[in-house]
Amino acid sequence: MKKIAQYFRPALYNIMHNKGYALFCILGTALTFIFITLVLQLMRINGSNYPPMTHADRIVRLEYFNDTEGKGIGGIRDTETNAFIESLNDFEHVSLCHGNFINIMANGHFHSSGVAFVSGDFWKVFDFEFLYGRPFSKEDCDNRKQVVIITEDMSRKFFNTTNGIGKKIKFQQREYEVIGIVKSPSMFASPADMCTVWTPYVFNKFIPNSSYMYTVDVLAPPTMPMEEAKEKISRAVFHYFENKNKKVDFPAQKVKTIGPSISSDDRNMLQYGGIAALFLFLLIPALNILSLGITNAGNRAEEIAVRRTFGASWTYSFFLIISENMILTAIGAIIGLSLAIPVMKVIQANIMQGSLMGNLSLVSGIDLGVIIIGVLPATIIFSLLSGGIPAYIIAKRRIAEVLKGGSK
Amino acid sequence: MITLENIKKVFRTKEVETHALSGISLTVDKGEFVSIMGPSGCGKSTLLNIIGTLDTPTEGKVVINNSEVSAMTDKQLAIFRNLTLGFIFQSFHLIPALNVLDNVELPLLYRKGVSAKENRRRAEESLEKVGLSHRMKHFPTQLSGGQCQRVAIARALVGAPSILLADEPTGNLDSKMGDEIITLLTEINSAGTTIVMVTHDSRMAEHTNRTIHLIDGQIL
Structure with missing residues (x-):
C-alpha cells in the first residue's frame, strides 16, 4: 500500500x-x-x-429467387408456406416473416413503425432476450390470438414504460395485446429489417406492401452438417418452383447461412x-x-x-x-x-x-x-x-x- | 575517501565549447570538512555534481570509498548515492507535494529491507536533530527559508551517509540563518561525516578544515 x-x-x-x-x-x-x-x-x-442472431451460422434465409436465365421469379407465396415448410421437415425450426411499415395507435397516439408478421417458430429460430412476458406460439397463431411482442424501446415510446405487458395497441383495424417485451436488437443484428413490433402472421393483410411473399428462415439442427442442410434446402426450393413449372437457379453452392451476412x-x-x-x-x-x-x-x-x-x-x-x-x-x-x-x-x-x-x-x-x-x-x-x-x-x-x- | 584524478568537463553546443573543469585532481580524507570557493562560473557546482555522481566527467576518474563511480551503471549509481551520499542545495529542492516528514523520509523509500515504521522513526529522529520535530506535518510552502534548509539537512542525514555534499547551503539565507546552518553542519562534521561544501562566502569557509580555490576550472 x-x-x-x-x-x-x-x-x-x-x-x-x-x-x-x-x-x-x-x-x-x-x-x-x-x-x-x-x-x-x-x-x-x-x-x-450476436443475439438475436445467435444461431446465424445454422440459419438459411430464403427470400427472392431467380430462374436459370437470371429473371426474378419471386419467393414463397403466402398460400403455399405450409406445404413448403412440410417439405423441410428434417429441420429444427422454420419460420415465416413479412415486414411492413404501419401506423400504430398506442396510448392515444399514432406512431409509424416496422411491424413483422411472423410465425410462432420465429422465436425459436431467433434468440431474442425477453425482458418481460413470453413469445407467441404456433398455437397462438393457429387460434388467431391478437397479440404482439414489442421491443423495450417501443414500449417506452408507446407507454412510457419498458414493461408494457397487458397494454393494447391498434393497427389495421385490429387491437392487439402486448404479451412480450424483448431487449432492443442492434440495427446491425436485427433479423427482421427495421421491425420492432411482431405479431402472428395470420393477421397479415400485405398492406401496404402487396408482394404476398414470406421470408422463410430455416434453422438446421446442430447435428446436421451444413453441407447436407444446404443440399436439402436447395432441393426443397427446386421442387417448390418445379411445381410451378419454373427452373430456379438455387444450387446448394448458392445456399448461404445468414451467419456471414457480410x-x-x-x-x-x-x-x-x-x-x-x-x-x-x-x-x-x-x-x-x-x-x-x-x-x-x-x-x-x-x-x-x-x-x-x-x-x-x-x-x-x-x-x-x-x-x-x-x-x-x-x-x-x-x-x-x-x-x-x-x-x-x-x-x-x-x-x-x-x-x-x-x-x-x-x-x-x-x-x-x-x-x-x-x-x-x-x-x-x-x-x-x-x-x-x-x-x-x-x-x-x-x-x-x-x-x-x-x-x- | 574521495579521489579525483585529472577531471575534465566540457559542455558542448553546436557553436560553443565550454571547458568547465580543466584537469582537477584532489583528495578529500575521511572526516574532513572541505569548502570549495571561487567566482561565479569557475566550475564549483560542476565539480560538486561530479563528486556527487549527478553529472559525469568528460575525462578523468572519480573514486569514492574505494569504488570507481565513473564505471557504474545508472542503477548502481542510484544505489550508491542512496547509501553513501547526502545532498544539500542552495534552493533546498524540497518536494512541495510532500510534507516535511515525507520529504525527510524520501531517501529511505529507495532502500530495501527496512520497515515503513523504522523509516518513519528514522525520519522523525533526523528532524529532531535539526530542531524541527514540531513541523513534521507542515508542507515546504509553510516554512521559512532557514527551516526549509534544516529540512533539507535532515533529509540529507536520514540515511546516515558517510559524505555530505552541500552546494551553497547558506546562499539563500540571511546571515543569522546562515550562521545557524553552518553551526549545524560543523556539528554534523564533528560527528564523523565528511562534508564538501561549495560556497562563495569566505565567512562560511572559515568554519571548514580546508578551502580549495577554483578559478576557470582549475585549482589555484
Whole structure:
C-alpha cells in the first residue's frame, strides 16, 4: 500500500495543481473512449453471431429467387408456406416473416413503425432476450390470438414504460395485446429489417406492401452438417418452383447461412478497418495529450531529479510520472464507457429520429467482453502512448542539468 | 575517501565549447570538512555534481570509498548515492507535494529491507536533530527559508551517509540563518561525516578544515 501511495500521492498532488491540464486529458480521453467503445461494439456485433442472431451460422434465409436465365421469379407465396415448410421437415425450426411499415395507435397516439408478421417458430429460430412476458406460439397463431411482442424501446415510446405487458395497441383495424417485451436488437443484428413490433402472421393483410411473399428462415439442427442442410434446402426450393413449372437457379453452392451476412472478405475488411479506425482514434488524441504531457511532465522535472539524487532509479521515476497519466486515462476511460450508451441514444434521437432506423438501436447494450478484451487494452495503450514518452524524456534528463535549472 | 584524478568537463553546443573543469585532481580524507570557493562560473557546482555522481566527467576518474563511480551503471549509481551520499542545495529542492516528514523520509523509500515504521522513526529522529520535530506535518510552502534548509539537512542525514555534499547551503539565507546552518553542519562534521561544501562566502569557509580555490576550472 505504501509503495502504491509513493506513486499516486505525488501524481494526485500534481493533478490538483494542474486542473486545466487534468480536465483536458480527462475530457479528451473520455471522448476517445466513447468512440472506441462504439467501434469495438459495432465490430463485435458485425464480427460474431450476436443475439438475436445467435444461431446465424445454422440459419438459411430464403427470400427472392431467380430462374436459370437470371429473371426474378419471386419467393414463397403466402398460400403455399405450409406445404413448403412440410417439405423441410428434417429441420429444427422454420419460420415465416413479412415486414411492413404501419401506423400504430398506442396510448392515444399514432406512431409509424416496422411491424413483422411472423410465425410462432420465429422465436425459436431467433434468440431474442425477453425482458418481460413470453413469445407467441404456433398455437397462438393457429387460434388467431391478437397479440404482439414489442421491443423495450417501443414500449417506452408507446407507454412510457419498458414493461408494457397487458397494454393494447391498434393497427389495421385490429387491437392487439402486448404479451412480450424483448431487449432492443442492434440495427446491425436485427433479423427482421427495421421491425420492432411482431405479431402472428395470420393477421397479415400485405398492406401496404402487396408482394404476398414470406421470408422463410430455416434453422438446421446442430447435428446436421451444413453441407447436407444446404443440399436439402436447395432441393426443397427446386421442387417448390418445379411445381410451378419454373427452373430456379438455387444450387446448394448458392445456399448461404445468414451467419456471414457480410462475406468473410468483407468481414475481414471490417475487422481490419475497425482496427485501423481504432488506432487513429487512439493516435490523434494521444499525440495531443502527449504534447501537453511533455509540458506538464516538465513541471515535475525538478521533483524527479531530486528523487533520483536521493536514490530513485530512472525506471522508478518513469513509473512515477506515468502514474499521473494512468490516473487521468483511467478516469477518462470510465467516463467514456459510462457515456457511450447515452451518446448513442443522443445520436439516435437527433440524427436518426426522422428515419425509419430511429426505431432500432445503434447498439443495444455494452458488452462486458468488449470492455475486457478491447477497451481495457486500449486504455493501457493510450496511457503508454500519451504518458510514456513524456515520462521517458523527463526520467532520462541529466539530474545536474535539471537541478541547476537548464542546460548549458 | 574521495579521489579525483585529472577531471575534465566540457559542455558542448553546436557553436560553443565550454571547458568547465580543466584537469582537477584532489583528495578529500575521511572526516574532513572541505569548502570549495571561487567566482561565479569557475566550475564549483560542476565539480560538486561530479563528486556527487549527478553529472559525469568528460575525462578523468572519480573514486569514492574505494569504488570507481565513473564505471557504474545508472542503477548502481542510484544505489550508491542512496547509501553513501547526502545532498544539500542552495534552493533546498524540497518536494512541495510532500510534507516535511515525507520529504525527510524520501531517501529511505529507495532502500530495501527496512520497515515503513523504522523509516518513519528514522525520519522523525533526523528532524529532531535539526530542531524541527514540531513541523513534521507542515508542507515546504509553510516554512521559512532557514527551516526549509534544516529540512533539507535532515533529509540529507536520514540515511546516515558517510559524505555530505552541500552546494551553497547558506546562499539563500540571511546571515543569522546562515550562521545557524553552518553551526549545524560543523556539528554534523564533528560527528564523523565528511562534508564538501561549495560556497562563495569566505565567512562560511572559515568554519571548514580546508578551502580549495577554483578559478576557470582549475585549482589555484
